[in-house]
Amino acid sequence: MKLQFSSVSPRVACTPEEWNDWRWQFRMSLKSEEDFGRYFSLAPEEVQGFHSQKNIFRAQTTPYYASLADQKNPFDPIRLILMPRVEETQSLHQEMLDPLGERKPENHPRERLIHRYSDRVLFLLTDLCSVYCRYCTRKHFTANDHAFVRNNDYLQALDYIRTHSGIREVILSGGDPLTISDSHLERVLSDLRTIEHVEIIRIHTRMPVVAPMRISEDLCRIIKKHKPVYLITHFNHPREVTVESAMAVEKLVDHGVPVLNQMVLLNGVNNHAAIVQALSRRLLYVRVKPYYMFQCDPSLGSDHLRTSIEESLRIQRELWGHVSGLAMPTYIVDIPEGGGKAALTPNFLTGHQGSVHRFKGWDGVEAEYHSPSDTRPPMDLESYQDEWNELKNSKASL
Ligand code: SF4
Structure with a gap:
C-alpha cells in the first residue's frame, strides 16, 4: 500500500503568505470556546470542558493543527489531543501535577x-x-x-x-x-x-x-x-x-x-x-x-x-x-x-536451567540458547581498568 501524505487546507480566510507564516499561526491561535466553536461543532462534553478547564490547563492551538482535526467528530484522535473535555475534571485514578518530580x-x-x-x-x-x-x-x-x-x-x-x-x-x-x-x-x-x-x-x-x-x-x-x-x-x-x-x-x-x-x-x-x-x-x-x-x-x-x-x-x-x-x-x-x-520489552524468555535459556519468539518459534561454560579462563579485567576509565571520562571530539 502506498503511503499517503495529505496536504492541509486552511479552514479560515487568509492569504497563503499568512498561512505559511508561523508568527501569524501563533497570533491567530484558537484560545477561547468561541474560537474553537468557529472551527468545530462542539459537543456538550467539550463545552463543559471549556467551562471547567480554566483551573486546570488552558486550551490553545494553531489554525494549522486545528485544521487536521475532524470538525464534527468529538472523538477524532487529533481533536482529543487539542480539545478540553469534561473528563479532565474527573479524577478516577492516580493524578499528579508534577508526575516526574521535576519540582523536587x-x-x-x-x-x-x-x-x-x-x-x-x-x-x-x-x-x-x-x-x-x-x-x-x-x-x-x-x-x-x-x-x-x-x-x-x-x-x-x-x-x-x-x-x-x-x-x-x-x-x-x-x-x-x-x-x-x-x-x-x-x-x-x-x-x-x-x-x-x-x-x-x-x-x-x-x-x-x-x-x-x-x-x-x-x-x-x-x-x-x-x-x-x-x-x-x-x-x-x-x-x-x-x-x-x-x-x-x-x-x-x-x-x-x-x-x-x-x-x-x-x-x-x-x-x-x-x-x-x-x-x-x-x-x-x-x-x-x-x-x-x-x-x-x-x-x-x-x-x-x-x-x-x-x-x-x-x-x-x-x-x-x-x-x-x-x-x-x-x-x-x-x-x-x-x-x-x-524501558519495558516483551518477555520472550520462558524459562532457564543452569546455562540453558528457553525462548518463545514473536511468531511462536521455541528454542534454547546455551550460554558458554563458566569454566572458560576469565579475561584479565584489571589490566584494562585504566584504559576503560580514561575512555569513560574522555570528551567526544573530532
Ligand atoms: S506536550 Fe509539549 S507541546 Fe504539548 S503542551 Fe506539553 S510541553 Fe507543550
Missing part, C-alpha cells in the same frame, strides 16, 4: 533547570507552546505566560551548566523552545557552545507537527551552525505526518540535523498497533527515527487519555516482528515521583 529541590537546582541524570540537564527556555496537549506532563510549568527565561535566571542556568563538568547534554525544552525567535535561539546555542564539556544539544519541540512553517531555511542554518544538535519532535498519529510536516523534518535532515520522534500512547488517539505501525513507517520514510513510545504520565486531567500498562505492552508485542528495528520505538514508562525512565 534535589532535581531542580536553578530556575528553569532540571538535573535528574548525571550527564544531562533539561533547560526550560519558555513555558509557551503552539498547542496545549491535554495530556501534557509538565502542567506545573507550561502555559503560565512566563515566556522566555528572565536574563538573571538564564545567566544562572548557564553558570550552573558551566560549573558542572559532568553535563554532556543540554536538552532545550519547555514549553516549546521553537516558539522563541531565531535570534534568541541563536544566542542560547552560541552560549552553550562556549561551554567545552557540552557535547550534545537537543531541541525538544512539537513545532514540526503543529506549525511546520516554523522550520525555515534560516532556522535550519542556525541549528546546523551549532552542531551536533539533535531535534526530537513529537508526532502521535499518522495523520499528523502531512506534506507540510514531512517537508519540515526533511528540511532539517537535509541540513544534517538528526531528527527523532517521541510519541505518547493515548487512549482513543493511537492505542492500536496498526496506528503505531503506520506512524512509525511514515516517520521512517521521511527520515525521522521513532525513538520513544511513552506510557502517558499520570498528569492532572489526563486520566481519560491514559492506557493501561498491559494494553501498552500488548501493542508493543504486536509490533514486534512486524516493524523493523529502525521503525520500532522503545516503550518507556517514566516512573512517577522522579524515578526515571524504565
Whole structure:
C-alpha cells in the first residue's frame, strides 16, 4: 500500500503568505470556546470542558493543527489531543501535577533547570507552546505566560551548566523552545557552545507537527551552525505526518540535523498497533527515527487519555516482528515521583536451567540458547581498568 501524505487546507480566510507564516499561526491561535466553536461543532462534553478547564490547563492551538482535526467528530484522535473535555475534571485514578518530580529541590537546582541524570540537564527556555496537549506532563510549568527565561535566571542556568563538568547534554525544552525567535535561539546555542564539556544539544519541540512553517531555511542554518544538535519532535498519529510536516523534518535532515520522534500512547488517539505501525513507517520514510513510545504520565486531567500498562505492552508485542528495528520505538514508562525512565520489552524468555535459556519468539518459534561454560579462563579485567576509565571520562571530539 502506498503511503499517503495529505496536504492541509486552511479552514479560515487568509492569504497563503499568512498561512505559511508561523508568527501569524501563533497570533491567530484558537484560545477561547468561541474560537474553537468557529472551527468545530462542539459537543456538550467539550463545552463543559471549556467551562471547567480554566483551573486546570488552558486550551490553545494553531489554525494549522486545528485544521487536521475532524470538525464534527468529538472523538477524532487529533481533536482529543487539542480539545478540553469534561473528563479532565474527573479524577478516577492516580493524578499528579508534577508526575516526574521535576519540582523536587534535589532535581531542580536553578530556575528553569532540571538535573535528574548525571550527564544531562533539561533547560526550560519558555513555558509557551503552539498547542496545549491535554495530556501534557509538565502542567506545573507550561502555559503560565512566563515566556522566555528572565536574563538573571538564564545567566544562572548557564553558570550552573558551566560549573558542572559532568553535563554532556543540554536538552532545550519547555514549553516549546521553537516558539522563541531565531535570534534568541541563536544566542542560547552560541552560549552553550562556549561551554567545552557540552557535547550534545537537543531541541525538544512539537513545532514540526503543529506549525511546520516554523522550520525555515534560516532556522535550519542556525541549528546546523551549532552542531551536533539533535531535534526530537513529537508526532502521535499518522495523520499528523502531512506534506507540510514531512517537508519540515526533511528540511532539517537535509541540513544534517538528526531528527527523532517521541510519541505518547493515548487512549482513543493511537492505542492500536496498526496506528503505531503506520506512524512509525511514515516517520521512517521521511527520515525521522521513532525513538520513544511513552506510557502517558499520570498528569492532572489526563486520566481519560491514559492506557493501561498491559494494553501498552500488548501493542508493543504486536509490533514486534512486524516493524523493523529502525521503525520500532522503545516503550518507556517514566516512573512517577522522579524515578526515571524504565524501558519495558516483551518477555520472550520462558524459562532457564543452569546455562540453558528457553525462548518463545514473536511468531511462536521455541528454542534454547546455551550460554558458554563458566569454566572458560576469565579475561584479565584489571589490566584494562585504566584504559576503560580514561575512555569513560574522555570528551567526544573530532
Ligand atoms: S507541546 Fe509539549 S510541553 Fe507543550 S503542551 Fe504539548 S506536550 Fe506539553
